[in-house]
Amino acid sequence: MLVWGTEDEEPVATWERGDQAIVWYDPERLNRRVAALKTWCDEDDEYATLYTEDEVWKFERDKLAIRSYGNTDISGNPRAVEYFARTSGLVVPLTDGGAWKPRDDADPNPMRNPLGIVPMVEFPNRPTLGGIPVSDIAGTMAMQDAINLLWAYLFTAADFASMPARVVMGQEPPKLPILDENGNQVGEKPVDMKKIAEDRILWLTGQNTKIAQWDAAKLDVFTSTIEVGVTHIAAQTRTPPHYLVLGKGMVNVNAEGMKAAETGLVMKVQEEQLFFTPSTREVFRLFALVKDDKALAKQCRRGVVKWKNAENRSEAQSVDAALKLHSMGFPFPWVCEYLGLSPTEIDRIEAMRETEQQNSTGLLIANAMSGANVPAAKMPKMPGPAGAAA
Secondary structure, rough: OOEEEEEOOOOEEOOOOOOOOEEEEEOOOOOOOOEEEEEEEEEOOEEEEEOOOOOOEEEEHHHHHHHOOOOOOOOOEEEEOOOOOOEEEEOOOOOOOOOOOEOOOOOOOOOEEEOOOEOOOOOOOOOOOOOOOOOOOOOOOOHHHHHHHHHHHHHHHHHHOOOEOEOOOOOOOEEEEOOOOOOOOOEEEEOOHHHHOOOOEEOOOOOOOOOOEEEOOOHHHHHHHHHHHHHHHHHHHHOOOOHHOOOOOOOOOHHHHHHOOOHHHHHHHHHHHHHHHHHHHHHHHHHHOOOOOHHHHHOOOOOOOOOOOOOOOOOHHHHHHHHHHHHHHHHHHHHHHHHHHHOOHHHHHHHHHHHHHHHHHHHHHHHHHHHOOOOOHOOOOOOOOHHHOO
């Protein structure tokens, strides 16, 4: 994620593709970013922006000029030129031809980095102690390739052997009549057997040949194997099986069984929240630096990131849990946070509750002064300690 500011010092965050951006870290302090590079291209040109702690460099080069050089230089000697791919801008040519040059539309170049820190943050997926992230799909690519191969076999079998095939026995190969210019038959010629084979016709000769019919191929042998492969991928990625194959192993399962099947996915999401928390905290720190609020930026380094509950709960379950927590003495604002409400929504709800209580109290006093008889069941309840009515 790249964080920068507008002219009125409002922070702007943009997600960057992993194959168009890279972050360089201090080899001794892996959590300290030294530089970051972002690249992209259009139809004719390629662009690169290098971010350091103090400066921002902007470069460009002609993509078509690099292609025109080919693999040899002017003298015909081989050249080590690597072309720029549209999905990745991190390849730099090893020759002078088509090399990067400062961008003309950038003034000054380099410009000063007003944040004093590299503004790009990496979100690594389950990084190891060495800082190398672990891919979620690297271990499943082989099985996915096998599934795709079985799908190809299934369509091939469906095209060639999904219908019954019949044969002609005990007959000579068919012949085509030869006609003269008047349309009269003057002879015969044998049919091209290769053409018959291409048309999926089999012609057998000999009185002792006996064969009646080839049955249609059974395609369920492919689908059953594919389902096993999909289930294997679900186990590798901790995805509930019923998310990928409808009804697979989840027939007549109660709510507790469905929740148990989703436990692996819930734990996986919680792990991702744990690993993404430092990067998210750093993004908010950059937001504060864009606003030139260094005190807030210092607090963001030790801030707590609030994530949405990873478990899939119904509204009734969430409300029931919130009521029980409130009856135990948890404050009402904390219960609102537990339900996933934002601070703005919590402030709005508390203001509404205060207004509602004031109106109810005023109505009660007015009725008491006028001598009106207010039923006890309709009298408002004031919140007391531990949820008791006062």
